Amino acid sequence: MINRILRILLITLTFSGIAYGQYSEKELQQLIQEGNTEKLVRANSELLLNGMFRQAATIAENLVSTSPENANFQYRLGYAYLYYHPDINSPIDPLTKACANVTQKYDASSSKEQQAPIDAVYYLGKAHHRLGNIKKAVDHYQKFLELAGKKNILSSYAELGLIQCEVAEELMNNPSDDKLSNIGDSINTSGPEYAPIVSLDGTSLFFTSRRLWKDEENEGMIDPATNNYLEDIFVSFQDENGKWKSPEILDFCKPNQNEATVSVSIDERKVYVYNDESGNGDIYYSQYNNGTFNAIQPIDKEAVNTKNWEPHLYVTPDGSEVYFVSDRPGGFGGRDIYVMKKTGNDSWSEPQNLGPEINTPYDEDAPFVSIDNESLYFASNGSKSMGGFDIFCAKRNEEGNWGTPANMGYPINSPADDAFYTTTTDGFKGYITSFRAGGKGDLDIYEIQHFPPRNSNTAILKGQIFVVNDQPLPEDIAITVACTNCDKNSSITVFPRIRDGVYFTKLEKCKEYELTYTYNNGKTTFHTAKLATNCIPEYEEIYKPVYLRLDDMKIIPYYQLKIETIDIASNASVGTVTVQILDEDGSVLEDLQTDESGMYTSKILQSRDEGGNANLKFKITKDGYLSKTIDLSFELTDESILNAQLLMEKASVGEDLGQILKLDPIYFDLNSSFIRKDAKEKLQKIIDAMNNNPNMVIECGSHTDCRESYEYNEWLSDRRAKRTVNYISKRISNPGRISGKGYGETQLVNDCGCEGDVVSDCSEAEHQLNRRTEFRIIKN
Incomplete structure (x- = not known):
């Protein structure tokens, strides 16, 4: 192709x-x-x-x-x-x-x-x-x-x-920092795979392949020019681990006919198809309706298809522009990119050539516009290419026109053919077609990770409608997103994906919006909601899930508890952690393990009624970390996502347990070994930690200030250690896990020494810092 x-x-x-x-x-x-x-x-x-x-x-x-x-x-x-x-x-x-x-x-x-x-x-x-x-x-x-x-x-x-x-x-x-990798055997075969279209959240990938169907219905349908099967359109979805599942062929594909992907609407309800039945090649589409993709038919925009060659078309996410490719007369040479702009509900401008800034005397193909409508990506084989087709990016200028395109560089582009670029909303991942050394065979699909991500200062709404009891989502549901404080009236109506209820739209920064949910072809409203974007110039994605009960078409709370385990020192996610969720009365609600990224989503609160609080205990355990129980309270509002961030502390041998728990040392009065009232609260936290970590062994190290003799201070510190051990041992399981040792004045924490003829000028507060007990971990 x-x-x-x-x-x-x-x-x-x-x-x-x-x-x-x-x-x-x-x-x-x-x-x-x-x-x-x-x-x-x-x-x-x-x-x-x-x-x-x-x-x-x-x-x-x-x-x-x-x-x-x-x-x-x-x-x-x-x-x-x-x-x-x-x-x-x-x-x-x-x-x-x-x-x-x-x-x-x-x-x-x-x-x-x-x-x-x-x-x-x-x-x-x-x-x-x-x-x-x-x-x-x-x-x-x-x-x-x-x-x-x-x-x-x-x-x-x-x-x-x-x-x-x-x-x-x-x-x-001068390569870029972008990383490119073959998408692998789950998608690519020894035959050609090309024209990938990734969904805006990166969870689905539509593409063209020439392969034998699973049921082998297309066996014998071979293109004699290449000895490959005819073109068909497939889709692959990511599993919960981000891996691509086995591709599925789309409903409208016929074993004896070529169908190749061109583009897919953001709601995945319309697939645009290249079809060469006419001999020249035209744009067709298939509409998803009543649970299936219908047979393809020519696109309803008459100005697109002509007696010439039209191999590609792309509709912008907001539906305001249509970009297509044609080799019709009047261009700048080869295939050119044209645009049609929406002028009314069902009316469009005449096609306009994008001009010499974009089109060259050679070929331009495969236009794609980012969700913020600010970046145009396309392929060109002209004088700024490395060889064959390369992918270029043009930015929209202040006048609304496309500026000078830039080659996206190596390793995205190669000296061979590279085309069909699409990307996710955040601009972090992109997908291309390439024929280069090291591939699986013929054309392959490659994934790009952009460093840094290409979309910045962009606000995106990712909404999702969950249907209670996993019933099918009605196809006539729509969401109107209206800006309430923009300079001009701004609203757009979007439709959720049928497979998971997800929908997307671009938002303006620092603005407020009202969402109106309708069904019955827009005639009946069943829910409204509000949101606001931040004013910070960076990428922002607002996730707005709702839960729909079909019996009465009512949005209800359907709480999801998103658990994340965080290392308190590094602020990084902790890997697999064992978590036990307890109700406030101590009864066990759920035993779970977080995934490799320290995440888990629990549905234990999904049936709770709106209003009031849910008080839960989280008992967390992981080797090398301090096991503990965390009490959290969640307000049950109309927001269905509840976030539980569980902070964890590493507990290495030799460390002070009190410092890990962020506790001040246990202090004593001058010449006293009695446990002070203010120390008992801190000791309770030590006791809780030892009961939560039944294998932990602790040494209580007690100290004095420099006043009095060495002998007296050794005796006094030993009494302080014994009193501390006695207090804790009565309150923990397996009391033999705690021991004590007095260090006298040998380990002062400051320069308040007063040995021999030295007279310390330290204040009483400074001496107090030395009269302490610490809790060193001997075994964990």
């Missing part, structure tokens, strides 16, 4: 004047077995001219096997591999052999031709170019220009290739 027009153009250069032809597989094998060299060369030329690269390669492989030294046959094989073979390296060897014997007087029609045309030098340069062998590509482009001169039509492509090689070298020497 990518670059097909260019491919056919280049084929005609060498093999012009030869009739079209193609063969069934049976006819092809019979021809190879029975045909002489003349017939095989003739058939190979016909197939190359008709774009039947795989069949042409099959014949060329046979010719090469019988005469490997023949540069003409090697050229034909390398040429077919360049535009068909799923291994990007495949053309190098045959084209290298072909270039060892080239001629200006190449005769494509003669079976006796032993030499290759000088065009082989260009194609070898192209093969090295897309592999990233930039120096070799430049050498061959330059050599081709020296041999061919300006009159050869390929010369302009060689000159473009040299310009693109400069771009590639610059970008590859």
